Amino acid sequence: MRQFLLSLIWTLVISACLFLLLNQIAFGVAPNKDSNAVAIATSVTQNLLTIVAFLLGTSSFIMGLSIQNSSRLTSTMNRHFRILILAMVIPSVVIIIYGLVLVGSALDLGDVHYLLLLFALFVPAGAILFLLNKLHTSIPETENK
Numbered sequence: 001m002r003q004f005l006l007s008l009i010w011t012l013v014i015s016a017c018l019f020l021l022l023n024q025i026a027f028g029v030a031p032n033k034d035s036n037a038v039a040i041a042t043s044v045t046q047n048l049l050t051i052v053a054f055l056l057g058t059s060s061f062i063m064g065l066s067i068q069n070s071s072r073l074t075s076t077m078n079r080h081f082r083i084l085i086l087a088m089v090i091p092s093v094v095i096i097i098y099g100l101v102l103v104g105s106a107l108d109l110g111d112v113h114y115l116l117l118l119f120a121l122f123v124p125a126g127a128i129l130f131l132l133n134k135l136h137t138s139i140p141e142t143e144n145k
Contacts, residue, residue: 051095
């Protein structure tokens with residue numbers, strides 16, 4: 001339980017750092033004549049999509065490794081895989097919500113596709129969390145084999 005709380009705190013710290021970094025990117029850009037809130041929101045959304053794709057792709061890869069080797073892994077190793085996957089999926093969900101707020105606050109009709117893409121990113125994040133839950137319930141909690 002203590003390790004879970006430490007990993008949860010660590011995930012929250014990483015999420016807060018990413019949130020502050022994204023705020024700096026979003027609002028630290030000096031506007032010129034041609035830029036406006038929509039242009040800033042569009043460029044930040046592209047960066048958000050890149051970060052989320054990296055986090056979800058990496059967590060999917062790690063999930064695949066843990067599923068492939070689930071019979072050979074100890075319970076401690078399975079727990080570490082779960083923590084590692086959650087450490088990537090939870091910040092990506094926070095970033096997706098941040099992107100939705102950012103795009104929704106400065107929505108232009110031409111940028112609706114960013115909004116749809118951000119909503120669509122909940123599907124792989126939810127699938128990873130669903131599979132992680134199913135994998136957690138299907139693997140018995142035994143000590144080292």
